[in-house]
Amino acid sequence: MTNKRNQIKGFCRNVDEKKERLKKAFGYILKDKGFGNLGVNKVSLEAGISKNLIYRYFGDFKTLIEQYSEGIDYWTSQAEKRDYSEMTEKDVLKNLLGEQFNYLILNPEMRQLVLWGLHESNYNTTSLLKKRELFAERLILQKADKRFDGRIDYRGVVSVLMAAVYHLAAYSSVQKANFCGIDLSQDKGRKRVLDAINLILDNIYDLNEDKKKATNDNE
Amino acid sequence: MTNKRNQIKGFCRNVDEKKERLKKAFGYILKDKGFGNLGVNKVSLEAGISKNLIYRYFGDFKTLIEQYSEGIDYWTSQAEKRDYSEMTEKDVLKNLLGEQFNYLILNPEMRQLVLWGLHESNYNTTSLLKKRELFAERLILQKADKRFDGRIDYRGVVSVLMAAVYHLAAYSSVQKANFCGIDLSQDKGRKRVLDAINLILDNIYDLNEDKKKATNDNE
Numbered sequence: 049m050t051n052k053r054n055q056i057k058g059f060c061r062n063v064d065e066k067k068e069r070l071k072k073a074f075g076y077i078l079k080d081k082g083f084g085n086l087g088v089n090k091v092s093l094e095a096g097i098s099k100n101l102i103y104r105y106f107g108d109f110k111t112l113i114e115q116y117s118e119g120i121d122y123w124t125s126q127a128e129k130r131d132y133s134e135m136t137e138k139d140v141l142k143n144l145l146g147e148q149f150n151y152l153i154l155n156p157e158m159r160q161l162v163l164w165g166l167h168e169s170n171y172n173t174t175s176l177l178k179k180r181e182l183f184a185e186r187l188i189l190q191k192a193d194k195r196f197d198g199r200i201d202y203r204g205v206v207s208v209l210m211a212a213v214y215h216l217a218a219y220s221s222v223q224k225a226n227f228c229g230i231d232l233s234q235d236k237g238r239k240r241v242l243d244a245i246n247l248i249l250d251n252i253y254d255l256n257e258d259k260k261k262a263t264n265d266n267e
Numbered sequence: 268m269t270n271k272r273n274q275i276k277g278f279c280r281n282v283d284e285k286k287e288r289l290k291k292a293f294g295y296i297l298k299d300k301g302f303g304n305l306g307v308n309k310v311s312l313e314a315g316i317s318k319n320l321i322y323r324y325f326g327d328f329k330t331l332i333e334q335y336s337e338g339i340d341y342w343t344s345q346a347e348k349r350d351y352s353e354m355t356e357k358d359v360l361k362n363l364l365g366e367q368f369n370y371l372i373l374n375p376e377m378r379q380l381v382l383w384g385l386h387e388s389n390y391n392t393t394s395l396l397k398k399r400e401l402f403a404e405r406l407i408l409q410k411a412d413k414r415f416d417g418r419i420d421y422r423g424v425v426s427v428l429m430a431a432v433y434h435l436a437a438y439s440s441v442q443k444a445n446f447c448g449i450d451l452s453q454d455k456g457r458k459r460v461l462d463a464i465n466l467i468l469d470n471i472y473d474l475n476e477d478k479k480k481a482t483n484d485n486e
Contacts, residue, residue: 082386084303163382166437167301169444177444189448204463207447211434212427218385219430225388225396228426229408244423251470 067105070095071116079156083164086113113172120158122151123180127187137191138253141206144188145213146242152217153238159218199259205252209245216241286324289314290335298375302383305332332391339377341370342399346406356410357472360425363407364432365461371436372457378437418478424471428464435460 073095077086088109092099106112118124126147132140152159165173189203196202220232220241231237292314296305307328311318325331337343345366351359371378384392408422415421439451439460450456 082303084301159385163385166378166382166434166441169442174442174444177442177446181445181448185448200466201459201463203447203449204459205467207435207449207451207460208431208463208467209427210447211431211438215385215430215434216426222385223388223393223396225393226400227396228422228429229400229404230422230426232426240420240423241426244420244427247419248424248427248467248471251474252467255470 063105066095066097066101070097070102070105070112071119073097074112074116075120075157078160083160083167110171114175117161117172117176118179120155121161121176121180122148122155122158123183124176126151128183132187137188137195138249141188141192141209142246142249145209145245149213149217149238149242152214153221156221159221162214162218196256197260199263200252200256202252202256205248209248212241212245282324285314285316285320286334289316289321289324289331290338292316293331293335294339294376297379302379302386329390333394336380336391336395337398339374340380340395340399341367341374341377342402343395345370347402351406356407356414357468360407360411360428361465361468364428364464368432368436368457368461371433372440375440378440381433381437415475416479418482419471419475421471421475424467428467431460431464 070091073091074086077090077094088099088102091109091112092102102109102112106115127144132143135143152162161173161176165177189206192202192206216227216232219227220238224233226232230240232241289310292310293305296309296313307318307321310328310331311321321328321331325334346363351362354362371381380392380395384396408425411421411425435446435451438446439457443452445451449459451460
């Protein structure tokens with residue numbers, strides 16, 4: 049009985065280890081060669097695990113990609129697990145944008161997932177984007193809709209700030225050339241980006257309050 | 268004499284045509300397969316022109332890439348040729364951001380050049396970025412430095428807006444999924460992005476005027 053149990057446990061642990069090894073191999077190729085060089089054969093070869101086992105463990109290759117992506121994406125792997133309940137939605141947004149910027153700089157694999165989503169629409173890139181959307185809706189956007197109440201297109205502004213974070217984090221990790229004269233390869237330059245984002249956000253919230261006051265005064 | 272002239276003319280035209288055909292082949296591969304699939308052999312095969320002639324006409328492969336890129340990049344091929352002398356620097360910036368957004372949506376080759384620059388630093392990506400920088404300095408940034416005079420980090424704000432344009436144009440061309448709940452595949456959603464950018468810019472200019480006035484009042 050004990051023996052049988054151990055065998056099953058041993059077998060299970062082995063499967064989990066192999067699944068982890070396959071995901072790591074996927075991540076290694078993503079980081080090293082970029083999103084354009086992924087394929088089930090390459091992952092199998094890199095992991096030293098037969099292709100058949102990928103299908104047995106994950107069902108199909110896209111499920112491996114999906115599980116890997118959720119484990120590495122800032123939204124699904126980091127932000128989803130945080131407790132934002134004590135923060136205002138403005139502070140949550142500032143926090144998300146700043147942390148995602150720093151996370152992307154440290155994480156070439158997630159940067160590749162972002163670039164992949166700008167290169168093509170496929171099951172994986174679209175599925176990940178939809179998960180981020182759901183999370184952003186729940187955490188910030190729907191609350192902010194009520195606060196801004198049609199006075200300002202808050203979602204338009206947030207889309208600009210969010211997009212800038214993706215682009216500038218990648219730029220600052222890859223290029224030494226300046227961007228608008230700012231050296232983004234240095235902490236000082238990166239801080240200027242985050243300060244500008246916070247300035248824009250503070251401004252938009254202030255403008256909303258001014259508009260709200262003006263409407264109330266007129267009533 | 269006439270004969271010889273015609274021969275030379277004929278030969279010259281032929282070289283120009285072949286150079287154009289090589290650049291077109293490069294653009295075709297860039298658009299069809301992405302920046303990760305470029306190589307001198309593929310371009311030679313696509314154009315039906317021997318590799319040796321690429322080296323004879325362009326000196327090296329990177330010069331072909333450079334010439335192609337300058338011909339397709341919004342900044343070097345469009346903005347450089349416009350006359351902005353009658354516009355304020357705020358309107359020039361709004362115009363540049365809006366036109367570049369629309370240009371990127373219509374131009375998958377330039378989008379690939381942008382993604383390439385976020386994927387790796389190499390001779391071509393860096394050289395193109397430096398040209399954009401020089402142009403932006405001359406056209407807007409140095410004038411704006413004087414206007415903002417250290418009160419607001421204008422360059423930080425512009426870097427955010429510029430980066431957002433690159434990211435959102437690519438997203439809206441490739442993905443059907445929403446971004447912050449906005450359907451960027453539709454004109455209506457795209458207009459919201461440009462309106463948000465203009466709102467942010469107007470706000471920053473207003474804030475600068477307020478700060479300037481406050482300083483003057485205190486003096």
